[in-house]
Amino acid sequence: MKAKTCSICGNDIPERSTRCRYCSSSQPLGARSPVRRKYIYTVNLEVGFPSVVEGLTKLETELLRAEHSGVHLIRVIHGWGSGGVGGKLKEACRVFLRQKVAARQIKSYLPGEDYSRESPAGRRLINRYPKLRGSERSDRYNQGITFVEL
Incomplete structure (x- = not known):
């Protein structure tokens, strides 16, 4: 499964996720974090x-x-x-x-x-x-x- 990084807490979340399961912040669909x-x-x-x-x-x-x-x-x-x-x-x-x-x-x-x-x-x-x-x-x-x- 491809992952992206939550823009708020930095945890890995599924790429297609619109909400972080750790901090509950909303995430842009499909956007991947370019830098860890x-x-x-x-x-x-x-x-x-x-x-x-x-x-x-x-x-x-x-x-x-x-x-x-x-x-x-x-x-x-x-x-x-x-x-x-x-x-x-x-x-x-x-x-x-x-x-x-x-x-x-x-x-x-x-x-x-x-x-x-x-x-x-x-x-x-x-x-x-x-x-x-x-x-x-x-x-x-x-x-x-x-x-x-x-």
Whole structure:
């Protein structure tokens, strides 16, 4: 069976399909995606132990880069704090992302601690992006990451 790529979530769907079975978006009939893009992108904000301001600046830059590259889902690695009680960068990222959702600049975000096949939000994300199944073991309930859907 010939396949095309969903223009929203990047999953393979039948070429004659007019609706993506993963994200339910409507698709043009018969249109094939000419280029395969990487639809799940990982951004590691921990590299170099940045300050909160530096980390948020990098996150903003990477969100724009992903949007322009056709990426639909970002796995942000921010760490969970050296004291084990939630780091400043993690908390700042969550506040920043909450503001982005309110401003409708991103679709949604899912904290790693809420991500698993058992949680409704995690299950919905996995259904929209089946490639997440390959890393579910390391990402599940991971307080040091956040998924951002553009």
